Amino acid sequence: MKLTSLAPALAAGLIAASATTASAQSxxxxxxxxxxLINISCYRGWLETVAWDRPNxxxxxxxxxxxxxxxxxxxxxxxxxxxEYGVRNPSHQISQLRQILRDDPPR
Numbered sequence: 224m225k226l227t228s229l230a231p232a233l234a235a236g237l238i239a240a241s242a243t244t245a246s247a248q249s250x251x252x253x254x255x256x257x258x259x260l261i262n263i264s265c266y267r268g269w270l271e272t273v274a275w276d277r278p279n280x281x282x283x284x285x286x287x288x289x290x291x292x293x294x295x296x297x298x299x300x301x302x303x304x305x306x307e308y309g310v311r312n313p314s315h316q317i318s319q320l321r322q323i324l325r326d327d328p329p330r
Contacts, residue, residue, distance in 0.1 A: 263316050
């Protein structure tokens, strides 16, 4: 698996984007002790469509650590991971997450 780190500055911290494919057996956790780091990590599955796409636990946990509830983090993760424009387009995922963080910041 290839981990692509795109760590642009963000008001709430940094965002890193990664993609996991069905062939990846395991992934070393990119999660660290920085509470402002959000790892966008999505399970893609083997289809070209977004039928199986979902957020990996590191993505959800980073959002929870930022201050969202687990339910909110799952909804945000699913929104980002299931966006067809974000498939193989980490800059789109990052911009969408930035927009969510601006529109509905953690409480």
